[in-house]
Amino acid sequence: MGILNRIAGQTANAGDATTGALINVSRRNFLQTTGGLALGICFGPVACSTEKAAVPAADIAPFVPNAFLRIGADNSVTVIAKFLEMGQGTFTGLATLAAEELDADWAQVAVEAAPADAKKYTNALLGGQGTGGSTAMADSYLQMRTAGASARAMLVAAAAEQWKVPAGEITVAKGVIRHAASGKEASFGQFADAAAKQPVPAPETIKLKDPKDFTLIGTTATPRKDSQGKTDGSAMFTQDVKLPNMLVAVLAHAPKWGATIKSVDETAARAVAGVVDVVKVDGVPGTTRAAVAVLARNTWVAKQGRDALVIEWDESAAFAKSSNEISKEFKALAAKPGKVAATRGDASAGLKKPAKAIEAVYEFPYLSHAPMEPLNCVVDLKADSCTIWNGEQFHTIDQMVAAGVVGLKPEQVTIKQVYAGGSFGRRASSKSDFIVEATTLAKAARAKGIDAPIKMIWMREDDMRGGYYRPAFVHAIKAGLDAEGRITGWQSRLAGQSIAKGTPLEQYMIHDGIDHTSVEGISDTRYAFEHLQVELHSVDYPLPVLWWRSVGHTHSAYAMETMIDELAHAAGKDPIAFRRTLLEKQPRHLKVLELAAEKSGWGTPLPEIAGKKRGRGIAVHESFNTFVAEVAEVSIDASGQLKVDRVVCAVDCGLAINPDVIKAQMEGGIGFGLAAILKSEITFDKGAVVQGNFGDYPPLRINEMPAIEVHIVPSAEKPSGVGEPGTPVIGPAVANAVFAALGKRIRKLPFGDQLSA
Amino acid sequence: MTELSINGVNKTHDGDPAMPLLWFIRDEVGLTGTKFGCGVAQCGACTVHLDGNAVRACVTPVAAAAGKNVVTIENAITDKVGAAVQASWRKLDVVQCGYCQSGQMMSAVALLTRNKTPNDADIDAAMSGNVCRCATYVRIRAAIHDAAKALA
Numbered sequence: 001m002g003i004l005n006r007i008a009g010q011t012a013n014a015g016d017a018t019t020g021a022l023i024n025v026s027r028r029n030f031l032q033t034t035g036g037l038a039l040g041i042c043f044g045p046v047a048c049s050t051e052k053a054a055v056p057a058a059d060i061a062p063f064v065p066n067a068f069l070r071i072g073a074d075n076s077v078t079v080i081a082k083f084l085e086m087g088q089g090t091f092t093g094l095a096t097l098a099a100e101e102l103d104a105d106w107a108q109v110a111v112e113a114a115p116a117d118a119k120k121y122t123n124a125l126l127g128g129q130g131t132g133g134s135t136a137m138a139d140s141y142l143q144m145r146t147a148g149a150s151a152r153a154m155l156v157a158a159a160a161e162q163w164k165v166p167a168g169e170i171t172v173a174k175g176v177i178r179h180a181a182s183g184k185e186a187s188f189g190q191f192a193d194a195a196a197k198q199p200v201p202a203p204e205t206i207k208l209k210d211p212k213d214f215t216l217i218g219t220t221a222t223p224r225k226d227s228q229g230k231t232d233g234s235a236m237f238t239q240d241v242k243l244p245n246m247l248v249a250v251l252a253h254a255p256k257w258g259a260t261i262k263s264v265d266e267t268a269a270r271a272v273a274g275v276v277d278v279v280k281v282d283g284v285p286g287t288t289r290a291a292v293a294v295l296a297r298n299t300w301v302a303k304q305g306r307d308a309l310v311i312e313w314d315e316s317a318a319f320a321k322s323s324n325e326i327s328k329e330f331k332a333l334a335a336k337p338g339k340v341a342a343t344r345g346d347a348s349a350g351l352k353k354p355a356k357a358i359e360a361v362y363e364f365p366y367l368s369h370a371p372m373e374p375l376n377c378v379v380d381l382k383a384d385s386c387t388i389w390n391g392e393q394f395h396t397i398d399q400m401v402a403a404g405v406v407g408l409k410p411e412q413v414t415i416k417q418v419y420a421g422g423s424f425g426r427r428a429s430s431k432s433d434f435i436v437e438a439t440t441l442a443k444a445a446r447a448k449g450i451d452a453p454i455k456m457i458w459m460r461e462d463d464m465r466g467g468y469y470r471p472a473f474v475h476a477i478k479a480g481l482d483a484e485g486r487i488t489g490w491q492s493r494l495a496g497q498s499i500a501k502g503t504p505l506e507q508y509m510i511h512d513g514i515d516h517t518s519v520e521g522i523s524d525t526r527y528a529f530e531h532l533q534v535e536l537h538s539v540d541y542p543l544p545v546l547w548w549r550s551v552g553h554t555h556s557a558y559a560m561e562t563m564i565d566e567l568a569h570a571a572g573k574d575p576i577a578f579r580r581t582l583l584e585k586q587p588r589h590l591k592v593l594e595l596a597a598e599k600s601g602w603g604t605p606l607p608e609i610a611g612k613k614r615g616r617g618i619a620v621h622e623s624f625n626t627f628v629a630e631v632a633e634v635s636i637d638a639s640g641q642l643k644v645d646r647v648v649c650a651v652d653c654g655l656a657i658n659p660d661v662i663k664a665q666m667e668g669g670i671g672f673g674l675a676a677i678l679k680s681e682i683t684f685d686k687g688a689v690v691q692g693n694f695g696d697y698p699p700l701r702i703n704e705m706p707a708i709e710v711h712i713v714p715s716a717e718k719p720s721g722v723g724e725p726g727t728p729v730i731g732p733a734v735a736n737a738v739f740a741a742l743g744k745r746i747r748k749l750p751f752g753d754q755l756s757a
Numbered sequence: 758m759t760e761l762s763i764n765g766v767n768k769t770h771d772g773d774p775a776m777p778l779l780w781f782i783r784d785e786v787g788l789t790g791t792k793f794g795c796g797v798a799q800c801g802a803c804t805v806h807l808d809g810n811a812v813r814a815c816v817t818p819v820a821a822a823a824g825k826n827v828v829t830i831e832n833a834i835t836d837k838v839g840a841a842v843q844a845s846w847r848k849l850d851v852v853q854c855g856y857c858q859s860g861q862m863m864s865a866v867a868l869l870t871r872n873k874t875p876n877d878a879d880i881d882a883a884m885s886g887n888v889c890r891c892a893t894y895v896r897i898r899a900a901i902h903d904a905a906k907a908l909a
């Protein structure tokens with residue numbers, strides 16, 4: 001039983017998740033619970049267009065073989081996705097798995113988001129309904145295929161019955177059911193009604209395809225299911241939800257964590273034409289900032305009203321540190337022994353008299369996720385119900401938390417999942433912060449007699465200053481080499497905030513005082529040296545921190561992989577050869593390392609660019625059971641201006657379900673990681689976040705994007721995730737390339753203008 | 758009162774003339790393909806065409822569009838260049854989260870309308886005001902080249 005369900009006090013287990021959901025959803029039940037309407041919310045024309053109508057004709061009930069599929073008499077196949085689509089391609093992946101075993105025609109398949117229902121839609125790897133940790137394909141690989149195979153068996157049984165032929169003689173391909181001998185042929189739609197009357201096959205009778213027979217999985221015959229809606233303006237994000245009578249709320253947030261409202265002068269705000277009301281939204285210590293919301297019929301008026309508020313904040317108990325203090329504190333801690341997070345051999349003995357000793361202190365800043373869609377949430381609160389529209393990433397927790405805030409039972413809270421305009425971890429809030437804020441606001445507004453759905457919109461500055469950052473870390477490493485260039489010992493001391501501490505996840509994620517996400521990627525390194533010690537100082541700040549695309553690996557991989565590079569050079573060895581020896585027993589690491597080396601032309605001279613110094617660097621890292629190696633080629637001009645020209649990426653994510661989505665995730669993960677190491681940082685001035693918008697938290701732009709080549713290792717291993725693992729590798733690959741070009745090590749992120757110094 | 762045309766349909770606005778076109782389009786007209794990302798002309802998510810020029814709707818007051826024709830993503834894909842851009846975007850599966858893509862496509866359509874054979878530097882110049890946090894830039898570039906080829 002996993003984390004999310006234990007928190008929500010619900011039970012589910014991996015067994016349920018794989019097979020238990022394939023219960024017979026009888027037509028009667030289906031119609032009673034949904035009134036014959038489509039579940040969830042429509043996702044643009046893919047699921048809602050008339051040509052592929054997901055809503056079945058009113059008089060003919062659809063065939064609902066299980067919780068994941070609906071087949072209409074109109075021949076539409078609707079896949080119910082329990083995961084959030086936030087760009088990572090999960091809708092396409094889930095549809096591919098189900099359609100493969102169903103033998104559907106890709107064109108007839110649409111995807112619809114599942115409602116919050118932990119019994120049916122739990123993620124066995126998270127233990128509740130939720131999207132994260134690059135788990136969707138690993139969790140759903142058998143479940144969605146089983147769902148498809150089961151439906152196919154029922155369609156075949158129905159055809160066999162009607163055609164009076166043995167089921168074994170019936171074939172299905174590209175959405176056509178066929179009996180060759182009699183020449184009979186039918187679409188799924190023609191048998192939807194009859195199939196619904198067939199018994200659901202027992203799980204042990206369901207035979208899944210041999211991977212060699214796959215026609216969709218592993219091919220490029222599965223273009224994204226969300227492409228149409230996202231290229232014609234019809235895709236529905238939280239930002240786009242519009243309900244009758246709806247009010248828009250724009251908020252003035254406390255400038256510092258822990259500040260409270262002393263006084264509000266609402267006069268000027270209320271004088272803005274169109275402002276409906278002003279509502280105080282108390283902060284929940286450690287979870288949300290205190291805020292004052294201005295409600296209006298449209299966003300502009302609400303924002304004008306918000307800007308006209310005159311608020312006096314009580315900052316006496318607020319977080320008041322500045323970045324230089326934080327850095328000093330963390331550095332002092334990382335210089336001292338901490339709590340032991342991992343140990344093998346005897347690092348202090350190994351480090352006693354090395355032939356060469358290397359010490360380095362790495363500094364990593366706080367980072368904002370800054371998804372393209374600033375955070376938002378729509379809440380329609382009634383006396384006995386609460387409906388939430390959200391790019392929902394943690395259904396189970398959010399549903400429970402929202403219920404608590406508004407004083408209803410979790411089952412009275414309905415969550416309508418819409419697309420998320422990016423997340424990178426932000427919408428998987430460990431404390432459901434923006435859900436808490438939106439529901440607190442809805443409750444306060446209702447108490448003032450406002451009976452209307454409210455769309456809470458954060459301006460970019462609210463989002464940028466809203467906390468839940470990738471925690472800052474200082475990581476001090478001591479490593480030694482013997483005369484033959486072998487690593488004699490490695491000591492890592494890290495100081496930074498724990499993501500889990502003070503959240504409902506603390507009891508499940510912190511063991512013996514160690515939050516594994518603070519040290520993952522270094523405490524479990526596969527490099528085969530004998531003596532390793534990893535120590536951790538978890539710093540208590542009232543500033544919420546969160547997972548950020550690849551979590552602890554975002555910083556651990558940088559420290560590990562640049563230090564390994566440094567050691568290789570100190571040992572006088574080629575960085576790949578050096579790693580090869582250390583990874584002898586790690587075939588999957590080796591495979592990606594060799595593939596990236598080969599495809600990048602490692603060892604051959606880089607083409608010269610006039611007036612620029614060039615360098616090539618490599619890094620390899622495993623995260624979320626996926627193995628990635630990247631070779632970066634950089635050029636640097638005399639003023640220190642860096643350009644990453646080309647990146648060659650090799651990835652082993654087990655069996656590749658959608659190769660093109662995998663490539664896209666590597667490309668995007670690399671670009672996302674590159675922005676962070678080159679220019680992103682959140683800094684504090686006496687507790688107030690300095691950065692507010694893309695001007696001072698600059699994102700990567702098209703002219704800074706390298707050419708990227710992605711090579712996928714053919715593999716029959718279990719599929720693993722691709723949303724995160726491309727990100728942590730690019731930083732060290734680029735840093736190592738910079739060293740190759742300039743002989744300079746960058747140990748403080750972001751790079752900023754350190755190359756021009 | 759401001760009169761303007763949105764996708765060829767006449768509209769009037771009698772509220773605050775300083776209200777950015779973005780919120781008029783989204784909240785009043787009800788076309789939500791045009792997105793809010795930053796509000797300060799730094800991300801391009803709100804890009805629309807004003808008499809054929811790509812502008813950031815978040816900093817363009819409704820009053821500045823008086824008597825002019827505004828085209829949004831919903832309509833842009835119906836003309837020749839827009840349709841080609843959309844087809845290339847789909848062929849190469851450019852989108853990830855999709856939130857920036859209306860703006861990206863609007864900038865791409867404006868580019869291809871005035872420059873039929875943009876090179877990489879032209880693309881950088883025309884597209885660097887459009888942020889994609891999902892970093893779909895490799896495919897955006899490829900899709901623009903692909904659309905240019907299709908239009909040739």
Ligand code: FES
Nearest residue numbers: 794795796801815
């Ligand atoms: S919202 Fe207009 S440029 Fe960002």
Ligand code: FES
Nearest residue numbers: 854855889890891
């Ligand atoms: S596709 Fe997500 S921001 Fe561009």
